[in-house]
Amino acid sequence: MNHFTPLRSLVCKVISRCNINCDYCYMYHGNDQSWQQQPLKMAEETIKQLGKRINEHTQNHQISEFSVIMHGGEPLLGGLEYLESFQRIISQNVTEIELKFGIQTNGILLSKEIFDFCVNNNISIGLSMDGYKEANDQHRLDYQGRSSFEKVEKALELLNSDQGKKIWSGFLCVIDLHNDPQKVYSYLSEYSPRFIDFLLPLNHHNLRPFGKEKSLDVTPYADWLLKVFDMWYHQKPQTIRIRKFEDIVSLFLGLQVKSEEWGLNPIDFAVIETNGDIEAVDTLKVTYPEATKLGMNIFTHSFDDIFCSSKVIERQEKWKYLSTACQECKLVKVCGGGYLPHRYSQENQFQNPSVYCSDLKKIITTIRQEVIKNLEATKHRHLVS
Numbered sequence: 001m002n003h004f005t006p007l008r009s010l011v012c013k014v015i016s017r018c019n020i021n022c023d024y025c026y027m028y029h030g031n032d033q034s035w036q037q038q039p040l041k042m043a044e045e046t047i048k049q050l051g052k053r054i055n056e057h058t059q060n061h062q063i064s065e066f067s068v069i070m071h072g073g074e075p076l077l078g079g080l081e082y083l084e085s086f087q088r089i090i091s092q093n094v095t096e097i098e099l100k101f102g103i104q105t106n107g108i109l110l111s112k113e114i115f116d117f118c119v120n121n122n123i124s125i126g127l128s129m130d131g132y133k134e135a136n137d138q139h140r141l142d143y144q145g146r147s148s149f150e151k152v153e154k155a156l157e158l159l160n161s162d163q164g165k166k167i168w169s170g171f172l173c174v175i176d177l178h179n180d181p182q183k184v185y186s187y188l189s190e191y192s193p194r195f196i197d198f199l200l201p202l203n204h205h206n207l208r209p210f211g212k213e214k215s216l217d218v219t220p221y222a223d224w225l226l227k228v229f230d231m232w233y234h235q236k237p238q239t240i241r242i243r244k245f246e247d248i249v250s251l252f253l254g255l256q257v258k259s260e261e262w263g264l265n266p267i268d269f270a271v272i273e274t275n276g277d278i279e280a281v282d283t284l285k286v287t288y289p290e291a292t293k294l295g296m297n298i299f300t301h302s303f304d305d306i307f308c309s310s311k312v313i314e315r316q317e318k319w320k321y322l323s324t325a326c327q328e329c330k331l332v333k334v335c336g337g338g339y340l341p342h343r344y345s346q347e348n349q350f351q352n353p354s355v356y357c358s359d360l361k362k363i364i365t366t367i368r369q370e371v372i373k374n375l376e377a378t379k380h381r382h383l384v385s
């Protein structure tokens with residue numbers, strides 16, 4: 001491959017186990033169970049090698065800013081000392097660029113010490129939580145089936161403080177149709193997060209989403225999200241950013257977005273397993289065993305090597321590898337065919353429209369109509385004033 005978009009961020013599986021047992025988790029409840037062969041945590045020599053590979057890649061491509069997300073499993077299981085050493089070793093091996101660190105966590109182990117370490121080192125924290133107690137308890141239970149809610153609310157006390165606001169990036173919230181969308185949004189927005197990412201459940205054509213088992217033409221996920229959109233869009237002042245909605249509006253206006261979920265932009269991130277394996281997007285674990293595997297490791301391969309893998313080329317040259325229905329769809333520039341795992345079927349692999357296609361169509365067209373209506377009203381106000 002001659003031309004590719006270099007990596008600008010890495011999702012690093014620093015810990016390959018978790019302290020709770022969310023039943024929708026793609027890591028532990030997906031078709032790929034390879035986490036069982038992964039070392040519990042990333043070893044010191046692997047972290048050092050990772051730093052060297054980041055350095056090599058950023059120098060080769062003259063990249064001035066690079067993000068490293070500590071992910072898992074649950075990264076805070078590593079404890080303060082381990083997180084400190086991860087950040088220190090990477091930083092020591094990467095020169096001349098601005099490194100941005102982040103942690104994606106369930107929040108349960110967010111102690112004051114870990115929080116202070118993040119504040120002092122400007123490490124952003126993303127919190128996974130699905131809303132009010134009954135909503136969060138639908139899936140986010142521990143191994144004994146107990147709620148994790150109170151412990152996560154404790155983490156929110158820290159993140160919602162003046163110091164916390166400087167590093168807290170916001171919520172990752174998985175949609176469950178049993179939960180009231182307005183109540184979920186009201187609960188999350190009370191904490192004034194910078195971002196909320198609402199995620200569609202990781203289903204595909206061989207594992208249909210709840211509510212779409214009998215027909216893919218129904219649109220319960222669009223209806224759920226549009227109730228949130230309606231509240232959010234008319235909020236004044238609008239201080240919370242909802243990525244899904246902003247991305248749709250940006251793409252509709254012809255702007256670029258970073259998300260892999262929308263649009264046709266090439267991906268610019270990879271996933272590193274605890275043993276140093278370089279992998280394609282980790283959520284593919286819900287599709288088939290080894291779906292994420294590239295057969296490459298940071299000890300034997302540079303990041304440039306992954307751009308020879310068909311699994312990465314398909315995500316770089318996205319449009320070329322879409323189904324004919326998506327290629328011919330009027331919404332493809334915004335939709336991008338949907339998120340890769342949602343497109344999967346055993347029969348056609350990833351050459352299908354998203355299993356959420358009807359929802360995506362409804363979300364995009366409704367938001368577009370609302371924005372146009374709003375722009376026209378603003379134009380009219382300007383003309384008469």
Ligand code: SF4
Pocket residue numbers: 325326327329330331332335336337338353354356357358360361
């Ligand atoms: S998933 Fe559906 S809405 Fe999206 S591009 Fe494909 S056909 Fe169009």
